[in-house]
Amino acid sequence: MAASRKLTRRQLLQGTAAAGALGMLGRLDWVGEAWGASDKVTMGFIFVGPRDDYGYNQAHFEGKSAVAKLDWVKAFDEEKVPETVEVQKTMESMIKQSGAQVLFPTSFGYFDPHILKVAPQHPNVLFLHCGGLYQAGKHPKNVGSYFGYIDEAQYVAGIVAGGMSKSGKLGFVAAKPIPQVLRNINNYTLGARSVRPNCTTNVIFTGDWSLPVREAEATNSLVDQGIDVITCHVDSPKVVMTTCEARGISCTGYHCNQAKLAPRGYLTGAEWNWAKVYMDYAEMIRKGQKVPNLVRGGFKEGLVRVSAYNEVVTEAVRKQADAAKAKFMSGEMVVYKGPIKDNTGRVVIAAGKEHVQTDIWLESMDWLVEGVIGSTKS
């Protein structure tokens, strides 16, 4: 017993010394809650998934990388931040430990309750959220939101898909039957049917934003049904695209450019153009201008785009797609123009009635347009 007692004392001393050294290590390098000392615009980006997911998060990361190239911008980011209290801590850490002046928490679920809780405590920091949820009067003034009408790009992609399909049967792998997703499915189908009226879209809901195995199963089952062009709305289209390529059918992408994953079958894709949004914000902040609380837009405002067409896309189809794009650019395109029936035969938009892109009615969409095979209940 005596031996072990001696040993303990020595180890206790060593332990104390080590702990003390570690403590000093921390103090030496302490960074205060100071703002970035230079006149740089300091921007922090927060992603819910990996930066290189070939999807939602990569689209934002590409935007961040573009704005980070400006020499008067300091930009940093964090990936895979869950929509829990952890994102609140990430935001606070970016402000307190890295001096962020403007934050871009990019996932939809970061807004309520997380941004709404942190923003009032840091009135000098801007919180710009991707999702279009800002409501004047209800939310803090240093909060803003931005979102793109990517369904416009899905409409154009739908034209390409409908035009290039041999069977006239398209497929859509979707995460959840929520308005944003339904709007993409409907636009895709309406686009396809504008050039090929008897075209159909089979939709499969996987149930969540990132379920690679189920996405592959859904894609395979669509291919087995004779479908020959597939698109998707999930966080990372990677699995859907590679599965389509392996099965020898065509696909159209989503979020960002996936041509690399499916060089043969990738016809085109609906992409975000966040670089434009982030550059604009950075410029406004640099000049000291008031940043608008709500930024929304589609093709015309440069927030969305379609991937370069694959060389297999025929001239005739390109022309039809470009014509639709031009109409979006000029602002004369109205996708939701009556008469439109849903896929149960109910008239949802009467003849002569139209809902323009900014119409709030479209934000609560809970129906699938005629030509879609599937149900929002699935």
Added chain:
Amino acid sequence: MPKSLHRALEPFLIIVGSLSVSMVLFGAFVAAAGANPFEVYQTMYRAAFGTLFSWQNTLIRAAPLMLTALCTALPGYLGLITIGGEGAVVIGGLLAAIAALTMPTAPPMIVLVTMALVGMVAGGIWLTIGGALRHYRAVNETISSLLLNYIAIALLNHLVTGTFRDPESLNHPSTHHIGEANMLGLIPGTDLHWGLVFGVVACILTWFLMHHTVFGFASQIAGGNVRAAQIAGLPVGRLILIVCFVAGAAGGLAGMLEVAAIHGRANDTLNANYGYAGILVAFVARNNPLAIMPVAVLLGGIRASSGLLQRVHELPDATVLVMQGIIFLVILFSETLYGRFSRFQKQGVS
């Protein structure tokens, strides 16, 4: 030196040694990834424990892990390997939110107590299903508890997109809000919610239960040798069910806290992998509820440091997962060291 301290020295030194080896291995990994390991450790320390903010950042991440670690640790005393913490969190949070929504006029204190009880009972029953299947039908509890997680998540998604959906929650299906007045506040003077206190209390209480009561003693006997326990007349089935219930209750409480202290609603964010992180904590703590507390803080600190690592060293988030993985493996290997150092063995009497 007191006997109890002497007994604790062996596991303590082995764990500290394992963590040191892990740090060396992780340092080599970081160096291979092109960063200076000393700077990386310095950043990690600053991000996790260097300032008051860092400490709060670490502790807030540690709080749910203390509770979910109990989901794996307690059944461990009976020799069960349960990984159903995630399901207990999800079901506990979901039913706690639903309970709050059924009593819109009750005073906040009543609502919170009801939520906690409902969450704990729900989580408890969820894990007990796995325990009962094990005892009565000899179904492997690891598999059944894992599968029950998927059922819990599916049930959550089904109910928040259907029956209990707030029609206002268009693009993020959730239940209605339980009401700001019913939210659990912060510990005064800090940025931490009460979950941390619940976690610490739960760890201490369950440690007392397992180490200082007849019930805990009986559980350990049953865990050591079921046949011997049965021959001694111990009610093994009842022990399994009760321990699983208590373990699940801890997970359910973690889910209730997510709803009552953070989100105010039940939705898919309940499925935030706290249950799975808890398994790691329980393994590293060798199922001891007292050891769970520092291990949860360590893991919380590692998670908290990920942000600064990404910003300062431009390392990917996966870096901290590699670190967790290395720690986990080294600790598992270190299990083979117990009993190998004669210094720690009882001398003289056998």
